[in-house]
Amino acid sequence: MPYEPSTVWQYDVPTTGSTHLPPDAGYGKALTNQGYGFEVAVADLIDNSIDAGADKIVVHFLRDASRILTLLIIDNGHGMDDAGLDAAMTVGRRRQYDEHSLGMYGTGLKAASLSHASSLTVVSRTKRSRAAGRRLTAEGIEDGFRCDTVDPVYAQELVDRYDGIIEWHGTVVRWDRVRSFETVAQGQSDKYLSNAISRLENHLGLYLHRFLQRGLNLDIAVWDVSTGDGTLGEEVDHIAVEPLDPFGYKVPGKAGYPRKFTAPVEGVGEIRLSAHIWPAKSKLAGFRQIGSLSERQGFYFYRHDRLVQAGGWNGLRNPEGHLTLARVAVDLPAHQNSVLSLDVKKEKITVTPAFTLGVESAVDSSGSTFHSYLSDAETAYRDGTKRTEIARKPVTPPGKGLDPKIKRVIKEELPEKAGEEPVAITWSTLPAGRFFDLDRENNAILLNRSFREDFNDGRRGGANDAPMMKTLLYLLLEDCFGLGRWERTRQDRIEYWNTILIAAARAKRERREHAVL
Structure with a gap:
């Protein structure tokens, strides 16, 4: 049909043909x-x-x-x-x-x-x-x-x-x-x-x-x-790599949680919201080690069990200090829709107002509203901040050579010294009379590699081997780093620890050799 000027505002633009345009190299x-x-x-x-x-x-x-x-x-x-x-x-x-x-x-x-x-x-x-x-x-x-x-x-x-x-x-x-x-x-x-x-x-x-x-x-x-x-x-x-579960607490911050809410979202249908309240002052890695607490409150969207957004309220409200314990898991619907859109990098969900309106109307099986959940999260935060804890002495953080599971527990239990480089633990060539040495300039504990097989049951071992021995040495020696003046009493302690540990290492070797015989 030939183009007629009177149809310029029609919904379908008329065409007269087509061509394929492959992408330019640019x-x-x-x-x-x-x-x-x-x-x-x-x-x-x-x-x-x-x-x-x-x-x-x-x-x-x-x-x-x-x-x-x-x-x-x-x-x-x-x-x-x-x-x-x-x-x-x-x-x-x-x-x-x-x-x-x-x-x-x-x-x-x-x-x-x-x-x-x-x-x-x-x-x-x-x-x-x-x-x-x-x-x-x-x-x-x-x-x-x-x-x-x-x-x-x-x-x-x-x-x-x-x-x-x-x-x-x-x-x-x-x-x-x-x-x-x-x-x-x-x-x-x-x-x-x-x-x-x-x-x-x-x-x-x-x-x-x-x-x-x-x-x-x-x-x-x-x-x-x-x-x-x-x-x-x-x-x-x-x-x-170990799982960092953003909902991996053992006891919730308020009894009765998590709770399931249902949000009626126009254009999608019902969306399930799993509302959690973390215990206040938790030191678990899933709470503390995944980023800023203010940024990690809010919605956690999953697509086919893969997390695609870790925190943020998506326009529902602004991040607030008294909501740092509030996290909500949302499994995206399997069918595509125009309300919830995932970006190409799979790290952020864009929502239309239909989603936030649906959340505003969400209720659980007892009829409680989503707003009551937010109020409970605020109360748990305020009550938790009133409790006092024994302050633990900060440590120089553990680094390469120590098993990641151990490093994670250390980070959960002990605060880190700000601005300190992690302490690495490596096997090195040392004199026969030294079990360990300190490289304070490079923040490293050096272990005598001639004893390596003794602590790995005769095997070579990997980069994170001998976890018990390395952990004990880290706990003993981490305070030797990041110091100013090196005291004679500290050096003397290093010397007698070496003498005692050399005796212990040789005793371990003799036991292993005897067991083989």
């Missing part, structure tokens, strides 16, 4: 500037591993003596063949998701990776296909979205290196030329990596806590490729 710059934080980007890739059925995932940092080189994420999911790899690396291609998938938009792998690395490599194999790989680089995108095929020999070698994780099937995602790694100043790699791993551990422990509680094995490992046997190198740190 879109690559937009792809690499999606605003992904480092931890958010890694979490997005782990979502892909979970969707692939993986129950074992390792985030693997490779470094040498002075630099951080590469990041890899390895999983034992069902893997991809050549066609699957081509589809996964196609920019703008949206795959089919099942009703429980964590993926949504089909851009996470490329956008999350290229936001941080100039080169993304994916190597994978299935039960029925050989190892294969693809590489996407910033230069390749500018060259008409060119994707390189990885040499199949290298692909097989990479899979074989991780045979403790990938057995019959699995995937390796590799980031090279990571921009934040390349900007680390000379001599600052250890500090940067320690901080990056701590933030990553907390983020993954929080946002994937339901999966971790159900048995997902998620580790963070660091290998120094300049040492060891020349292939993977030597493991210098290893952390098993």
